[in-house]
Amino acid sequence: TQKQHEFLYRCGIEEFDHKNESSIRHVLLSEILNEEADVDKYIIEYYCPNCGVTKVSWDMAAAYCEAIGGRLPTEAEWEHAARAGTTGPYPCGDESCLGDIAWFQENSEGHAMEVKQKEPNDFGLYDTIGNAIEWVADCYHDTYSGAPDDGTAWDEETCENRILRGGCYGSTPLALRVSWRDGVLPNFYGACLPGFRCARSIGDAPDAGE
Secondary structure: OOEEEEEOOOOOOOOOOOOOOOOOOOEEEEEEOOOOHHHOOOOOOOOOOOOOOOOOHHHHHHHHHHOOOOOOOHHHHHHHHHOOOOOOEOOOOOEEEEEEEOOOOOOOOOOOOOOOOOOOOOOOOOOOOOOOOOOEEOOOOOOOOOOOOOOOOOOOOOOOOOOEOOOOOOOOOOHHOOOEEEEEOOOOOOOOOOOOOOOOOHHHHHOOOO
């Protein structure tokens, strides 16, 4: 039987509030596989050979993940992975610990930094907040009212805006809160240049040796 995880979205439901970390709904997630990929698989910034990919549209990110046998994580999966079992505003606790886990406005010198230079979260994942802001699979909605309760992507045939999560190297501490989210056009290029990470459902993982 596939392992499942009960997860709480921690964000206001009727009126979105970045500062509201109260539990508002349950989601049951199937187990997913988070894999590291070799840096040379990514589009590399010329000044930072060990930085993650940025300047990527949602369509480019989704196509890359599909090409390697994965997919973009759903918003619920992303938040579950970023929180790593914690319930506060940040994976490490309060704002005082951000310098240990994230590159952001106060320490990044205004550009993306090499990956895996900060401490990982309790799931062993690096840079889930700060550094490169990340695309997820879902369409953007103002609240989670009516969202799937099984952790699947809340998608639509015509989707005007997609979701970015995690903040970036230029973000303030507010935008590094795990509950923070933004809805933007799929080809968005702003002050935070979008990046991504891929996920697989456990049942979709290739056999050893493939």
